Amino acid sequence: MKTQTLVSSALAAALSLGLVAQAEAQDKAKEKCFGIAKAGQNDCANLSGSHACAGMSKVDNGPEEWKYVAKGSCKSAGGMTADEAKAKLKK
Known part of the structure; x- marks a missing residue:
């Protein structure tokens, strides 16, 4: 009985390591894209500092709001880099 539990635990650990590596690879294949997030669909804090959480944007396509894209x-997609968005906000 203990051998079966040990084998099951080892198999679960090996499978979970593969999922973690896959998730990390997907994160690396993404970039922040500014100016394309719809209201309430941004991925995190904005450049202007008016909020610090995902889903808090108030307008569509605000230049300070961003989403992860491939x-x-x-x-x-009509978006900007962080530097381009900062320059647009300064105007």
């Missing part, structure tokens, strides 16, 4: 797809 790396390399931000421009085609």
